Amino acid sequence: MDTGAGLPDIAVGFDGWRAEVRTRVLDEVAGFLRGVRTDGLRSAAVEDVLRQYAVGGKCLRSGFMYLGWLCGAEPDDAALRAAASLELLHAFALLQDDVMDDAALRRGAPAAHIRLSEGYGHDGVESAVRFGASAATLLGDMCLVWAERMLRESGVDAAALARVWPGYDEMRIELAVGQYADLTNDVRDRPALEEVLAIARAKSGNYTVARPLELGAAMAGCAEETLMMLSRYGTRIGEAFQLRDDLLGVFGSAAVTGKPEDSDLGQHRATTVVVVALESADPATRRELSELASRPALDQAAITRCRDLIGASGAPERVEAMIADRVDEARSALRACSLPSGRRAALDQMALLCTARQM
Incomplete structure (x- = not known):
């Protein structure tokens, strides 16, 4: 078992431990996304949205999952990678939520469906809005699948x-x-x-x-x-x-x-x-x-x-x-x-x- 020795000791300092866990979680998610196949989707808008939704959060859910692990086991890189997969599940939930709410902002930037509609010039504004919502929904579906795959392939x-x-x-x-x-x-x-x-x-x-x-x-x-x-x-x-x-x-x-x-x-x-x-x-x-x-x-x-x-x-x-x-x-x-x-x-x-x- 990998001991994850690079993680700070919780007992020594929570703030340092929390910051290090968040950094490592986001690094794991970013690394996973670099390795997935997104043929036909590689565009600046899609990459920006994935960074905004999957690699820009506070990592509460992944942090709590990793803490759940630590309540019964020692620090472990594979367990942290498994916990990091929840950031992709959360990205799916946020993408869906923003489409359903017709939200304008997410994490201080335009919501995904708005960003993805920009530059879609066919058939006017209504068509662009529909495209943006559809594209954001599909990207959310991918994040849902990727989340399970990242968990399954975590090494646990x-x-x-x-x-x-x-x-x-x-x-x-x-x-x-x-x-x-x-x-x-x-x-x-x-x-x-x-x-x-x-x-x-x-x-x-x-x-x-x-x-x-x-x-x-x-x-x-x-x-x-x-x-x-x-x-x-x-x-x-x-x-x-x-x-x-x-x-x-x-x-x-x-x-x-x-x-x-x-x-x-x-x-x-x-x-x-x-x-x-x-x-x-x-x-x-x-x-x-x-x-x-x-x-x-x-x-x-x-x-x-x-x-x-x-x-x-x-x-x-x-x-x-x-x-x-x-x-x-x-x-x-x-x-x-x-x-x-x-x-x-x-x-x-x-x-x-x-x-x-x-x-």
């Missing part, structure tokens, strides 16, 4: 991979079901908070934290006690992550989120923040917010007013408390487990990192 032995596949398949279906549910998740339908939280868990929370941790731990052959603890921790931190994302979706700047500042409100998305605001607001505030949210389209003035009403409702403070409660529960689960101190400390720091006010 067959017995360990056999423990991964059931959870891997379940995660991908859960992600698709969550995305499907999100298509119908409209604030004008007045969904209940628990319904919105369930969609958030399926679409983002579990897929970001709990499932990657479980995959890595299963790959390492962790004991059932460790698997259960990681599942509890991952579920709570995944929920907190999505709650933070919902707050940023309403109040965050494009410089922080890499997405348009009006994306959630402008798309009538029933996020936890909006639903909590409608539940918590006084009658006058609730009526005005409901009226604004029911409009077919919201201009910038209406979005600004929505933000003011949501702030006045007390929803941001309530959601902050929900985040803090979930982080506390996850950290309590960590303190009760028998993991080596370095692994436990890394999970503790990851919990704080991915639920911070600004990432």
Whole structure:
């Protein structure tokens, strides 16, 4: 087994370990993409999109999968390569999400379907838009296939991979079901908070934290006690992550989120923040917010007013408390487990990192 000796010791310094893992993950993904066949696709636009979506992220999912591995095994290059494959799965999810949402930005740059439509001059603007969306969807399909191939060819032995596949398949279906549910998740339908939280868990929370941790731990052959603890921790931190994302979706700047500042409100998305605001607001505030949210389209003035009403409702403070409660529960689960101190400390720091006010 390759010991991955180049990785910093988690116990010595989390920040250095985290930075090194991210660098190595992105190097692995970039190296894999250089070796795949993309006959007929080699163009500056496609290469730029792949860099933007697959080699430009924070590597949360791959980081959590590798941490899951470390909860039952020693540092290993093949395991890190397997974890890195989740960046390609995430690229697939982002490409699909941006097409479905008709998003304008991703990671501070034009979204893939917009970039791919540029220069397509046949039959006018409508044809170019359709081409861009179709091309982005197909590129996402390729990333989905590449992700599985990179995992399969990571160098992790067959017995360990056999423990991964059931959870891997379940995660991908859960992600698709969550995305499907999100298509119908409209604030004008007045969904209940628990319904919105369930969609958030399926679409983002579990897929970001709990499932990657479980995959890595299963790959390492962790004991059932460790698997259960990681599942509890991952579920709570995944929920907190999505709650933070919902707050940023309403109040965050494009410089922080890499997405348009009006994306959630402008798309009538029933996020936890909006639903909590409608539940918590006084009658006058609730009526005005409901009226604004029911409009077919919201201009910038209406979005600004929505933000003011949501702030006045007390929803941001309530959601902050929900985040803090979930982080506390996850950290309590960590303190009760028998993991080596370095692994436990890394999970503790990851919990704080991915639920911070600004990432």
